Amino acid sequence: MEEYEMHEYSQDMKNRLKRVEGQIRGVLKMMDEDKGCKDVITQLSAARSAMDRAIAYIVARNLETCIREADENGNDEADQIIQEAVQMLVKSR
Structure with a gap:
């Protein structure tokens, strides 16, 4: 079973995490x-x-990137890719 991974993270993704980082710093300041x-x-x-x-x-x-890549490469593994994405979401909770 091949595992699909995104190799790039957009600036938008990084900005989302920077906002979370700022929120955590704010919480620490509130505690101080x-x-x-x-x-x-x-x-x-x-x-x-x-x-x-x-x-x-x-x-x-x-998920979007992996399904597009699989489709472009002629792979019919969308169900597997979707299942992996669901598992990632379930593990994050």
Whole structure:
């Protein structure tokens, strides 16, 4: 079973993760400033949601690229590629 991988990550993908990085830094700053638990948890939840969206975006782009490549190469493995993408999403939860 051949595994399909995307070898490039777009600037948009990187920017999504940089925003998450900024959110995490903000949470650390809030902790240093002794902000309330509720505010910290709210921001951590937002960062987690942003991370989940980044994962879904990367998997979706990977899925699209892999299916197109398989189609161009005459491979009829779309079901396998989709299953691998689903497994990546399931593992990320």
